[in-house]
Structures are given as structure tokens and as C-alpha cells.
Amino acid sequence: MTPSIPLWWYLILAAGLFSLGLYxxxxxxxxxxxxxxxxxxxxxxxxNTVALWRYITPTAGSGPAGAGFxxxxxxxxIIVIALAAAEAAVxxxxxxxxxxxxxxxxxxxxxxxxx
Amino acid sequence: MEQLAFGVLALLTLGAGFxxxxxxxxFVSALWLVLSFVGVAGIYVLLGAHFLAVTQVLVxxxxxxxxxxxxxxxxxxLMAEEHPQNKQWVxxxxxxxxxxxxxxTIGYTTDWALTWPRGAAGVASTSTETAASSGLxxxxxxxxxxxxxxxxxxxxxxxxxxxxxxxxxxxVIARD
Numbered sequence: 001m002t003p004s005i006p007l008w009w010y011l012i013l014a015a016g017l018f019s020l021g022l023y024x025x026x027x028x029x030x031x032x033x034x035x036x037x038x039x040x041x042x043x044x045x046x047x048n049t050v051a052l053w054r055y056i057t058p059t060a061g062s063g064p065a066g067a068g069f070x071x072x073x074x075x076x077x078i079i080v081i082a083l084a085a086a087e088a089a090v091x092x093x094x095x096x097x098x099x100x101x102x103x104x105x106x107x108x109x110x111x112x113x114x115x
Numbered sequence: 116m117e118q119l120a121f122g123v124l125a126l127l128t129l130g131a132g133f134x135x136x137x138x139x140x141x142f143v144s145a146l147w148l149v150l151s152f153v154g155v156a157g158i159y160v161l162l163g164a165h166f167l168a169v170t171q172v173l174v175x176x177x178x179x180x181x182x183x184x185x186x187x188x189x190x191x192x193l194m195a196e197e198h199p200q201n202k203q204w205v206x207x208x209x210x211x212x213x214x215x216x217x218x219x220t221i222g223y224t225t226d227w228a229l230t231w232p233r234g235a236a237g238v239a240s241t242s243t244e245t246a247a248s249s250g251l252x253x254x255x256x257x258x259x260x261x262x263x264x265x266x267x268x269x270x271x272x273x274x275x276x277x278x279x280x281x282x283x284x285x286x287v288i289a290r291d
Contacts, residue, residue: 004117005161011222013125013158017132017151019215024136026207027200032141032186036148039179040132043155046167054162056227062262071258074164075267078259081174082274086281088179092186093285099190100291108201 010051017044031095031105035088042084046077053077120161128154141187149180166256 021040028034053060053073061072099105131154134147152175159168263271 005121007227008223009121009125010158010162012219013128015215015218015222016129017155018218019211020129020132020136022214023207023211026210027136027204029201030141032183032190033135033144035186036135036144036183039148039175040135040151043152043175047155047158050159050162050164050167052227054164062258062266071255071262072266074167074255074259075262075270077164077167078170078263079267079270079274081170082278085174085179086278088182089285090281090288092182093289095186096189097288097291105190 007051007055010055011048014044014048014051017041017047019044029106029108031098031107031110032092034107035091035095038091039084039088042080046080049073049077049080117161121158124154124157124161127151128158142184145180145183145187148183149176152176152180164255166259 018041021037021042021044024037024040025034026037028037050073053076057073058069061070061075095105098110102109128151131147131151135144135151138144138147152171156168156171156176159165159171
């Protein structure tokens with residue numbers, strides 16, 4: 001059985017998600033919006049990982065006995081999701097903390113560390 | 116049929132992603148982001164990773180979106196929404212466009228079957244069939260659990276420490 005969807009469809013979808021997130025992270029003024037862009041980029045990476053696992057290395061790692069496939073790709077993505085959650089929590093805490101001190105979330109006003 | 120489902124989900128995901136970067140208010144951006152996450156969950160289902168789809172809905176749609184909405188509510192001030200974007204959008208368009216071009220070209224032109232000894236043309240395609248017919252369902256959940264607790268135990272432990280540190284860090288940073 002050949003999969004009815006070619007792999008490169010998924011790869012281009014992932015590239016599109018990543019590029020949209022990159023554009024958002026580079027252009028938005030609001031710090032929360034920049035974090036949203038980063039989340040979009042991470043989602044693109046995850047789609048890429050799952051697609052490549054499914055099409056190229058479905059047998060990598062151990063899987064259910066006798067099923068003939070492994071779950072390494074899925075485990076990778078789960079770990080990336082956990083790290084993304086940690087990153088979002090710390091990032092939003094930083095934004096709230098800076099908002100308390102400066103009463104703004106506009107990135108252009110964050111020049112505390114400019115020499 | 117599968118192509119149609121992929122098309123709808125890809126349109127949903129990319130369209131919502133476009134909404135995230137174009138909408139003028141942060142709140143509307145966050146709602147578009149939720150829709151994009153749902154689309155990615157659908158893509159996972161299409162790829163046979165059902166457990167990941169559930170995780171995506173729980174973690175991204177459930178937790179991270181609520182976190183983002185909380186942050187928006189807590190930091191809402193008299194934000195001037197007239198200029199949600201800064202002045203480097205030309206440069207950002209060039210950078211994001213060239214990144215997309217590079218990634219799409221690599222994805223389309225690479226012969227992926229050669230990158231793994233048992234690549235898509237070999238054993239993997241038969242095992243893909245097995246995986247599809249066995250549903251990759253509940254057995255995959257059990258396999259992921261076993262894999263996290265045996266082969267990937269170190270990564271699992273490191274991630275748990277990172278989560279703990281992030282938790283403490285977020286609390287310490289956010290309250291002062």
C-alpha cells in the first residue's frame with residue numbers, strides 16, 4: 001500500500017506553518033503575539049517530525065509487540081510539546097513581570113538591556 | 116478522500132496561521148491560534164498519530180491557549196492597535212519567504228526514500244500497511260508509555276526536571 005498523500009505535501013504544510021510563525025515573530029510589536037508566532041513555528045516543526053516518522057522511519061524504536069512499527073517519532077514530538085509548554089509558561093510570566101514594571105507589552109519599549 | 120481531508124485541514128491550519136499574523140487585535144490573534152492548533156491535531160490524526168492528536172488538543176488547545184488568553188487579559192492596557200506591526204515587515208517578508216522557499220524546495224526535491232536504509236520504498240511501506248491496519252491506536256499508547264520509561268528514560272527525566280524548573284521560574288518571575 002502506498003500512502004495516498006505524498007510526503008512533500010506535509011513537508012510544505014510544515015514549512016508554511018514555520019514561515020508564518022517566523023513572520024509573526026519578526027513583525028509583531030506585542031510580545032504576546034511574538035510568543036504566538038514561536039508556538040506556530042514549534043507546531044510546524046512537530047508536523048514535520050511526525051510526517052517524517054510516518055513516511056521514512058515508522059520502524060524506528062520499539063513498538064507494540066508484533067505490530068512492526070516503532071514510536072520513536074511520536075516520543076520526540078511529545079518531548080518537544082512538553083518543552084514548548086514550559087517555554088510558553090516562562091515567556092508569559094516574563095511578559096507579565098515586565099508589564100508590571102513598565103506598564104507596556106510593546107517590544108519596542110523594552111530597551112532595558114540596551115548598552 | 117484522504118487528499119480532500121488533508122486539503123481541508125491544511126487550509127484550516129495555514130488560514131488560521133495567516134489570521135494569527137494579520138489580525139489587528141491580540142485577542143483575535145489568540146483565537147486564530149486555537150483554530151490553527153486544532154488543524155494541526157487533525158493533521159496528526161491523518162498521519163496515524165492519534166495519541167499525539169489528543170496531546171495536541173490537551174496541551175495546546177487546552178493549556179497554552181488559556182495561558183495566552185490569561186496573559187492578554189492581565190496585560191491589557193491602552194494598547195494602540197493601529198500599528199500592530201513594526202517597521203521591519205519588508206525584511207521579515209524576505210526572510211520568511213526565503214525560509215519557506217528553501218524548506219519547500221528541500222522537502223519537494225529530496226529523495227526521502229534514500230535517507231533511511233529501510234526507506235519508504237522498502238520494508239517501511241509494508242510495515243506502514245501493518246501499522247495502518249492495526250490502527251496505531253491503543254497499542255501505540257502503550258508502546259509510547261513503555262518507550263518513555265525504557266529507551267527514552269533519560270530524555271523523560273530531563274524534561275521532567277525542565278518542567279519543574281520552568282514551573283518554579285514562572286512563579287518566581289511572575290510574582291514580585
